[in-house]
Amino acid sequence: MGAHLVGSINFDDAETTMRTAAEHLGDRLKRIPDGEVGERFHWIVFQADRLGQADGIERVGDTPIPLRMLDMRQVRLADGVRAEDLDLPPLGYADAALDSWAVFARLKREGVVPAGTRFQVSLPTPLGVVGSFVRAEDRAEFEPVYERALAAELDRILTEIPHDEVAIQWDAALEFAMLEGQTSFTGQPYEWFDDVWAGTAERLARQIDRVPADVEVGVHLCYGDVAEKHFVEPRDAEHLTRFANLVVERARRDLTWLHLPVPIERDDDAYFEPLERLAIPAETELYLGLVHREDGAEGAERRIAAARRHVSRTFGVATECGFGRAPEGTTVPLFEAHRAVTASW
Template sequence: MPELPRVAGAHLVGSINQPSAEATFRVVAEELGDDLARIPDGEVGERFHWILFQGAAFDAVDGLSRVPIDPIVVAGFDLRPTVLDGTVEAAALAFGPLGYADAAAASYADFVRLREEGVIADGTRFQVCLPSPLAPITTFVAPAHRAAVYPAYAAALAAELDRIAELVPADDLAVQIDLATEFAYLEGVSLGGGPLEAFFADGGADAPALVTAIASLAAELADRVPGAAQLGFHLCYGDVAEKHFVEPTDAGRLVAVANALAAQVERPIDWVHLPVPIERTDAEYYAPLAEWALPAATTPYLGLVHHEDGVDGALARIAPAQEAFARAGVASFGVGTECGFGRGPAERTAGLLALHHEVIAAATRP
């Protein structure tokens, strides 16, 4: 049996239930700072429900209109899709600011100040989390119009990333790209409007071709991250009411996408985060990790920390993961939660952060 990989370090995928970026930085630094290479701002304010605030960006585009039905309200956001209304050609669509760069600028100012005060440790990077363009397009554009609108939104998101790279020095910056909607396409599930059709892949594409197409789209944004900055991916099966849109049968599709990203993205990938359902302590779920083919410089993080069963539950999930990763020659991996926890109760935050440290300590105890 190959040597088992070490468990080292934690990763936060973005969303944390705190009232401000400063509050996020303070509680994270206090409870988990020594185990983190990067700290996100908690996706506070309008970003609390991931991409749902992006509906306003679609509303502001000349040439797009909401379908004339009653509002579909989720967490205060209207999710009615938009369509091309015929007043502007698709090639001429122009999105304004999307809000990500403005949020990063404000949060980074707090981050720098707190680091200068010694609250945040020197060497810790500021983490910015962005969706793939596919997620807002799928949520806010009617199926027949997605292919036509995609280039305009993708260009706007790329411009946001470019501005973030201008605002934050590359050696201070870590960019995470969230891939969640992609797994709804791969799993063939409905997110509310019927089964998804992969407009970005050749018709009838089989699963390997679809994985390649997903990685290719993600690479277009990822390769814009400056070389001296860090780049990572959060692979996700959704988090509505702390539940996946479908439970993965095993880690197979997650590993397939991770491997495809390594093949498609031209710059180094520093980390990839994969979710682990709470009930999966069986070897079958983790077996595909033996096919992990990313370079040693890419750290895998497994989202196996669950507040419901604490250290013991995490250790039960770590054991089969170590055995599978060992077969792939992985020397170490880190831990995290399945997804962000910004929509869980705020009073859980400090304890959940501390739990990461407790899991790492228990997993490394002789």
């Protein structure tokens, strides 16, 4: 099945990302992303700044929380403002995707990107942005407003890019903070709804179903990657398996691919055993994020061997999360590790 690139890659521009991916992994990839360059460098952090530009929205706290020219402070509804009356500014995802699509299409015409490769657009779930950057008291009211705004970004992308050339990936990370019982830095729960398992699964299934049937759609499940650390270490793949099964059960359309993370230290049977209960269709591609820069192909081979004792179906490989914030100079070695472990596949 080959390799999958989760999304963020530590180059400064989309063209370098695409050229390098095509050069080192072009025959192993079905899709190539743009590396989430520019303001998307730190995943969804830039959304707080975007939302903060809207009339009727205020930043929480008097002191900015800086991160590479971005302000990580949460937002709140101003006094007397209803979320349904907000006019949100462009969220930035469609503009970025269309700019990168122009580069991708040109590289394809030039023969740099293989002819059958799709352009991959990675989007956060609305839950991830609302749960991270909206004040707890306003999340329930604000969620449908943000969800509509992100759906409009998706619609614009799919209007401008041919459906047989594009693939959409939904990134689900904060969902696992909720499922693992984590709380925010204020000590409050992230979720604003009852039944965390049903609530998170139904919300992700709804995003999957927004993607038309003639467009590929995938899901990246994640335990976080702030400073290359998880917000909680998964005990095993049980919650990943349970959540994936719930999402697939609730989605009306087929899922093209599913990506699951594998922590670097887990090459033991206990971690992979729950994957025996993974109930996704045979047609859905499975990618295990078991390639890590610290131990390269050698470590990936150990984790592949453990996975194969419990996963009877074919699977491809990936990193555990994106690697847009990995140290400079690690990208090509990571690509080559992907290539080495898939050499005989």
